[in-house]
Amino acid sequence: MxxxxxxxxxxxxxxxxxxxxxxxxxxxxxxxxxxxxxxxxxxxxxxxxxxxxxxxxxxxxxxxxxxxxxxxxxxxxxxxxxxxxxxxxxxxxxxxxxxxxxxxxxxxxxxxxxxxxxxxxxxxxxxxxxxxxxxxxxxxxxxxxxxxxxxxxNIESFSVRDYDRPGSDNVSGMLPPKLARIMVNLSLATPEQIILDPFCGSGTVLTEALDLGFKNIIGSDNSGKAIDDSKKNIEWISQNYQISDINYQTLLSDATQLSKKIKLNSIDVIISEPYMGKPLRGNERLDTLQMQTAELGQLYVSAFQEFYKVLKKGGMVVFIIPQFRHHDGWVKTDCVEKIKKAGFLLESFGEDESLLYWRKKQYVGRGIYRFRKK
Ligand SMILES: C[S@@+](CC[C@H](N)C(=O)[O-])C[C@H]1O[C@@H](n2cnc3c(N)ncnc32)[C@H](O)[C@@H]1O
The missing domain is CATH 3.30.70.1510 (THUMP domain-like)
Incomplete structure (x- = not known):
């Protein structure tokens, strides 16, 4: 033993x-x-x-x-x-x-x-x-x-990837590399599979996937700057970490239009931290937060309808659904049932349907969800 x-x-x-x-x-x-x-x-x-x-x-x-x-x-x-x-x-x-x-x-x-x-x-x-x-x-x-x-x-290696990479975006924010890495592991993807991040931002999920040995990655985003940042960061990690034979693609695309740019039934795994709304100051009124979560919910459901088209059968999605702090409670983004109706099964983590990543005093909590295309 x-x-x-x-x-x-x-x-x-x-x-x-x-x-x-x-x-x-x-x-x-x-x-x-x-x-x-x-x-x-x-x-x-x-x-x-x-x-x-x-x-x-x-x-x-x-x-x-x-x-x-x-x-x-x-x-x-x-x-x-x-x-x-x-x-x-x-x-x-x-x-x-x-x-x-x-x-x-x-x-x-x-x-x-x-x-x-x-x-x-x-x-x-x-x-x-x-x-x-x-x-x-x-x-x-x-x-x-x-x-x-x-x-x-190796905490230093995480902080190098967090702070020394050339492309960064302080407005949209970046996923901590550790969390991106965790999300890749939660996806259960195997190295030959194709990973897509449809809200790739500066490409943290993609670069962590490369560091974990994945070779086939696609990043898409509706911002040209994000695409440039992702490219810079992918090139930077492949040079600094001597990662060769990578097969990467970056696409300027709205997540709700993915199937216009990506072949149907071609993606194995989607891993993403999506757009999570405007930056908050913490004193927003309840109805403002509710309006924001309703809009985000619609965006996510539309994106999942496209994920359904581009994913292979049984394809996994690891996705962050944000929730917002209001006084001592949460305003949640209510979209899970609609995502299920779009053809996905919720793959829980043991007894938990989702996992919360949140630092005290932050206004946004990231709920990590895992879905599988039926
Ligand atoms: C929170 S950031 C993602 C950050 C990324 N995880 C990283 O670590 O760099 C959200 C991204 O979604 C993009 N975005 C917003 N709305 C979008 C849409 N409808 N379709 C595709 N991308 C969108 C933004 O341009 C931004 O880059």
Whole structure:
């Protein structure tokens, strides 16, 4: 049996849905899974490839593998750190009673004649900079179990893609690359399939898909600037990340007219964060928000009628439907039933019909939905 702890991102339900989708996609057999605080503890029949997992997932911060603790947590960590007898030991511990355990570990290692440095690794950057994965010396205690870190998310690479790409749009806004990556994983697409983003903006979904190994991508948008930005960003990522053999297309098109430009029944997967209305100040009246959601609902339903035409049978759509904050509640965009009537099945995430991505104080919440063409 192999047991792993996945440290989940801020939106834990979304992170869990992504991990679940990834296991399904990779045909990984899970024996059990349990959600404890910000961790998902997973037991698998076969060992996992942690490097592959951490490089693919957008919503997992860290992955650890369980250490056997026949005596005590302290003893298990000391034995593990003392396995490699050479040089100074650099280690870090987080989780339940971390500081107390770390002190005991330090003392016991000193008693064994080792020179020791404890590093307070409160973030993944510290783990990376101190090479604690290669040194097998970052540990997380979750209740009575201890996990040795085998992979951490490369946060710097996400921020390079977020801030250093040439094409950006501060007016329409950009999807955080992590969320775009999660959406690609939730789509269960396979690498040879054709992915379309019909509201591509500056192309975040497309560039994350390329980084995940997809080669056939199409971006369309009704703004010329968005198309230019997408092209620039696709070229930029393919050069900077040395991605070759890509087959991409960008099209100036309204999402409600897609079938005029795209061959019918030709697309495998649609992944998109659509137009979400005018930027809000937060003091909008209820009727203003209701008018906005009604207009957006109509746009989305019309777009889905076109998605139906261009998608292959069984094709998946991962789509953001926004909802807007009003006092302590939400004004929702009511279009799911109409999308179903346009020929789609709602593919839920376990018990949840949708997943909410929202930062406190933001006026817009992004509901992530998954539909399949009947
Ligand atoms: C929220 S932005 C998408 C941002 C994109 N996810 C990114 O990360 O860059 C919405 C995009 O939809 C485009 N748009 C608005 N109405 C549209 C329509 N009817 N058809 C196609 N694109 C539309 C806008 O030009 C804008 O680029």
């Amino acid at each position: 192999n047991t792993y702890a996945f440290q989940l991102g801020r939106e834990q339900k979304i992170s869990i849905a992504e991990i679940t989708a990834f296991f399904l996609h990779e045909n990984i057999k899970v024996i059990s899974q349990k959600h404890i605080n910000q961790f998902l503890i997973v037991e698998t029949k076969k060992p996992l490839d942690a490097n592959k997992l951490i490089s693919r997932l957008g919503g997992t911060i860290k992955i650890g593998t369980k250490l056997e603790c026949p005596d005590s947590i302290v003893r298990a960590i000391v034995d593990s750190l003392d396995e490699d007898k050479t040089g100074k030991v650099h280690f870090s511990i987080s989780g339940t009673n971390a500081k107390r355990v770390a002190l005991n570990v330090k003392n016991q290692l000193k008693e064994r004649g080792r020179s020791v440095r404890y590093i307070e690794a409160n973030n993944t950057a510290t783990i990376i900079h101190n090479h604690l994965i290669k040194r097998r010396s970052d540990f997380t205690i979750i209740n009575k179990n201890v996990f040795m870190t085998v992979g951490v998310q």
